[in-house]
Amino acid sequence: NAGVTQTPKFRILKIGQSMTLQCTQDMNHNYMYWYRQDPGMGLKLIYYSVGAGITDKGEVPNGYNVSRSTTEDFPLRLELAAPSQTSVYFCASSYSGPAGNTIYFGEGSWLTVV
Amino acid sequence: RKEVEQDPGPFNVPEGATVAFNCTYSNSASQSFFWYRQDCRKEPKLLMSVYSSGNEDGRFTAQLNRASQYISLLIRDSKLSDSATYLCVAAPGSARQLTFGSGTQLTVLP
Numbered sequence: 001n002a003g004v005t006q007t008p009k010f011r012i013l014k015i016g017q018s019m020t021l022q023c024t025q026d027m028n029h030n031y032m033y034w035y036r037q038d039p040g041m042g043l044k045l046i047y048y049s050v051g052a053g054i055t056d057k058g059e060v061p062n063g064y065n066v067s068r069s070t071t072e073d074f075p076l077r078l079e080l081a082a083p084s085q086t087s088v089y090f091c092a093s094s095y096s097g098p099a100g101n102t103i104y105f106g107e108g109s110w111l112t113v114v
Numbered sequence: 115r116k117e118v119e120q121d122p123g124p125f126n127v128p129e130g131a132t133v134a135f136n137c138t139y140s141n142s143a144s145q146s147f148f149w150y151r152q153d154c155r156k157e158p159k160l161l162m163s164v165y166s167s168g169n170e171d172g173r174f175t176a177q178l179n180r181a182s183q184y185i186s187l188l189i190r191d192s193k194l195s196d197s198a199t200y201l202c203v204a205a206p207g208s209a210r211q212l213t214f215g216s217g218t219q220l221t222v223l224p
Contacts, residue, residue, distance in 0.1 A: 033211070040122065042201065042214035043158070058211055090157055098146075098205055098212045105157035 002026045006091045006106035013081040013113045021076040021109050023091030031094045032074040033058075033103070034066065036087040043090065049074055050097075081113045117141055118215040120202050126221045131192050135218045137202030138184045144204040144213075147178055149187050152199045152217065161187075161200070192222045 004025045013019055025032065030051050035043040045058030049068040063085060065077040074093075078085060091106040120137045127133045139147075147164035162169065164176040164185050175188040185202055202215035 040216060042118070042216045044214075045211045048211060102160050103212070105159070107157050108155075 004091055004093055004104050004106035006089075006109050008109060009107065010110045011112070013078070013111065015081060015083065015113060017081050018077070018079050019081070021078070021089055021091070021111075023074045023076065023106060024072050025074075025091075025093040025104070026072065027093060027095075027104065028071060029093035029095050029104075030071070031096060031098065031101075032068065033092040033094075033098075034064070034074070034076045035090045035092065035105075036060065036085075037090065037108075038087050046076065046089075078111075083113050085111065086113045087111060116215075117213045118202055118204050120215040120218045122216060122218060124219040124221055126223055127192055128223050129192055129194060131222075132188065132190045133192055133220065134189075135187045135200055135202075135220075136184055137186070137215055137218075138182075139202075139204040139213075140183070141204065141213070142183065146205040147176075147185050148203040148205075148212075149174075149176055149185075150201040150203055150214075152201055154198075158201055158214075189220075192220075194222050194224060196220060197222045 007022045033048045034046040044060045047066040049055045089109045092103045094101040094103045149161040150158040151161040152158040164178045168177040173190045177186045199217040201217045205212045
């Protein structure tokens, strides 16, 4: 069972570079999310999507972009990487809204911006 | 003030001990509550939902006190495998997003 798959697992970026974190899920979930987790901190929501073609900002969207062209895929784009974006990024999905449904997380992507 | 606050710990307890974590939330509109477990350098995984009447799952008991706006997690007969960070999570009734606490770190010692 693949569940939620994220790539890459580790990446080092130079300041000003751009990259895309890939996320795909095979559970036919409608909701997908991108979180970041800084050391010793809780997860902060970056963007989320309630279905293909629909995305919305979370708590910390600045410096990121997303798209949701299919139910399965929810890539996160970092434009002009900054040291403040050094973090662990988790993609997640749930069948419907998170209040009543289990959220399944990917294994995380460790990003360092130098 | 953080929306969800937890004692970061660390809690270091011997095997077999009972340990309790508390968590407070500031948004009185929060309707759903959860405890997630996160192992070191791993993704969070749902441990249990928290219901108003309290609920139990084996050695784990979760309780909710709406009047005081806090949630608790009790772990009985701690095992080495319980060592992890426990994340308290709250969501408003119509939530499209969850609010995570910073987590409480537990280490169970042999």
